[in-house]
Amino acid sequence: QSxxxxxxxxxxxxxxxxxxxxxxxxxxxxNYKFVSWYQQHPGEAPQLIIYDGNKRPSGVSNRxxxxxxxxxxxxxxxxxxxxxxxxxxxxxxxxxxLWVFGGGTKLTVL
Amino acid sequence: xxxxxxxxxxxxxxxxxxxxxxYVSGGSLRISNFRWAWIRQHPxxxxxxxxxxxxxDNTYYNPSLRSRVTISVDTSKSQFSxxxxxxxxxxxxxxxxxxxxxxxxxxxxxxxxxLAIVSS
Numbered sequence: 131q132s133x134x135x136x137x138x139x140x141x142x143x144x145x146x147x148x149x150x151x152x153x154x155x156x157x158x159x160x161n162y163k164f165v166s167w168y169q170q171h172p173g174e175a176p177q178l179i180i181y182d183g184n185k186r187p188s189g190v191s192n193r194x195x196x197x198x199x200x201x202x203x204x205x206x207x208x209x210x211x212x213x214x215x216x217x218x219x220x221x222x223x224x225x226x227x228l229w230v231f232g233g234g235t236k237l238t239v240l
Numbered sequence: 241x242x243x244x245x246x247x248x249x250x251x252x253x254x255x256x257x258x259x260x261x262x263y264v265s266g267g268s269l270r271i272s273n274f275r276w277a278w279i280r281q282h283p284x285x286x287x288x289x290x291x292x293x294x295x296x297d298n299t300y301y302n303p304s305l306r307s308r309v310t311i312s313v314d315t316s317k318s319q320f321s322x323x324x325x326x327x328x329x330x331x332x333x334x335x336x337x338x339x340x341x342x343x344x345x346x347x348x349x350x351x352x353x354x355l356a357i358v359s360s
Contacts, residue, residue, distance in 0.1 A: 133288075166345065168347075174352075175350040176350055178346050181344045181345065181348070182345060182346070219286060221289075221346070228289070230289065231287040232286060233285070234286040234287070
């Protein structure tokens with residue numbers, strides 16, 4: 131069970147869109163639609179922003195969207211705002227009730 | 241509104257057992273619609289799933305930690321616990337407890353985390 135691969139950092143200017151990738155294997159991302167994404171601001175707990183591949187919990191902005199292609203899941207944030215600056219983590223089911231997270235991506239809003 | 245709150249000793253000596261507790265308020269651990277998990281974050285690093293419990297007595301553990309970890313539940317106290325044995329400096333991390341609804345596959349509610357430092 132290896133961590134999912136995410137870019138260490140991404141950046142964008144306010145109003146722009148950015149995409150964060152999350153690459154796994156055929157045993158996790160490639161085999162299940164249950165990818166979730168989490169936002170973590172410094173000193174805070176992670177917050178769920180996407181579950182079951184592309185669904186948003188109540189209260190999460192529709193500027194957050196997600197998709198998956200083969201072994202890579204992607205999180206897109208549109209209309210970037212300063213408050214979006216945070217760390218983002220993906221997570222996938224790994225079969226047999228196991229779970230694996232990505233290494234995290236630091237988003238900088240320029 | 242369900243809330244989770246972790247507690248622990250803060251400092252643990254190498255080779256000892258780390259014991260952490262997650263107190264659940266505003267809900268019941270007995271509800272079979274949910275699972276209860278422990279997740280940790282090494283300083284400045286990513287998240288690592290440790291294990292999940294669901295009522296009444298099912299547990300799943302990260303294979304890399306399985307030989308050292310136990311998750312248990314005390315429904316009378318509305319809390320679930322993590323025990324991690326034979327700790328080393330590599331176990332120094334921020335430990336979170338979290339809820340997993342059965343209807344969707346994610347961790348939807350998290351505690352604020354408790355820092356555990358392994359040092360002599």
